[in-house]
Amino acid sequence: LxxxxxxxxxxxxxxxxxxxxxxxxxxxxxxxxxxxxxxxxxxxxxxxxxxxxxxxVFLPSFPTAAEVYPLYERLAEQGAQRSRGHGRDRPYLGRTMFSLLLGREIGSASRWLSETQPATIAPTVARLLLVLKTLLQNQGVAGLDEWVEQAQLEAQARGLSLHDKMTSWFRGDGEQKVSNPRPPVRRKPGTRKKPKKATPDAADDPTPAAE
Structure with a gap:
């Protein structure tokens, strides 16, 4: 121990x-x-x-997000300059996309990169940061582009779309989706819909909504 x-x-x-x-x-x-x-x-x-x-000790030393992000940011800018005018469907690779490319929700990067109290990184993400750093150092912009393409495939497999509106891998991608719409209710001739009982407005209801 x-x-x-x-x-x-x-x-x-x-x-x-x-x-x-x-x-x-x-x-x-x-x-x-x-x-x-x-x-x-x-x-x-x-x-x-x-x-x-x-x-x-032969275990790898896992980098922090602050050690990887500057390399990612530099290569993202280089890739954006190359793709201008070529009609490539490439999402904007900023801080929020950095979170998504590591399999987390968009607010994670800001917490990891906090200068006062950086958040603890999960073991799986720490390993992902290590291999991302190695890939970017060895393959440059091409390696980052491949990483983005693979993340897009992962999103598609989950019914999501990796773009600027996506906020999480688990809460949807910001697109409005309608699933299992309710069919219209058919009533017998001569029957009337019963009026609903009066309920207090949400603002008057002291019970907090579940988050």
Missing amino acids: FLQQWYKLSRNDMCYLLGLTDMKWCHYTNPQHVQEPLGDPAVSLLVWVLAHYPET
């Missing part, structure tokens, strides 16, 4: 680092066993060397 706290790693990362199954990790970290020597001497030696020689 000391090693995990020192390097600020998740349990999955620790299992990978030490080559353990989740069950074995739970056994070693159980309060009933923490004072005992580790059952596998190879694991014990691995913990020792990783604790005493940090340079031997």
Whole structure:
């Protein structure tokens, strides 16, 4: 546990680092066993060397959003200049699109890039940032264009459209959609529709609406 706290790693990362199954990790970290020597001497030696020689840690160092965004922004501007006049259907690649291209809602980038208190990035997104940075460094504008095209395909597969109005991968894309419209009610001749009971206006209703 000391090693995990020192390097600020998740349990999955620790299992990978030490080559353990989740069950074995739970056994070693159980309060009933923490004072005992580790059952596998190879694991014990691995913990020792990783604790005493940090340079031997072989997990990647995941970049922050602030480290990746300037590269993304520069390549996005270069790509926009190249695509002008060519009629390419390319969304505007700004901060909100940066969030969507990482599989999150549009407000995420602003929280990640906060100078005072940047938000914690989920482990999956941290790995995505790492490979995005590597792709952009190696492939430049072409790599960013491919990433955008793949994100567009992901959106289409979910019935969405990756454009400036899209706000989230889970709440729709800003387009008005009508699904399962109710058919008109047919009444028997001579019957009248009953009037609805009077209800207070929404402004007079003290119950807050669910968000």
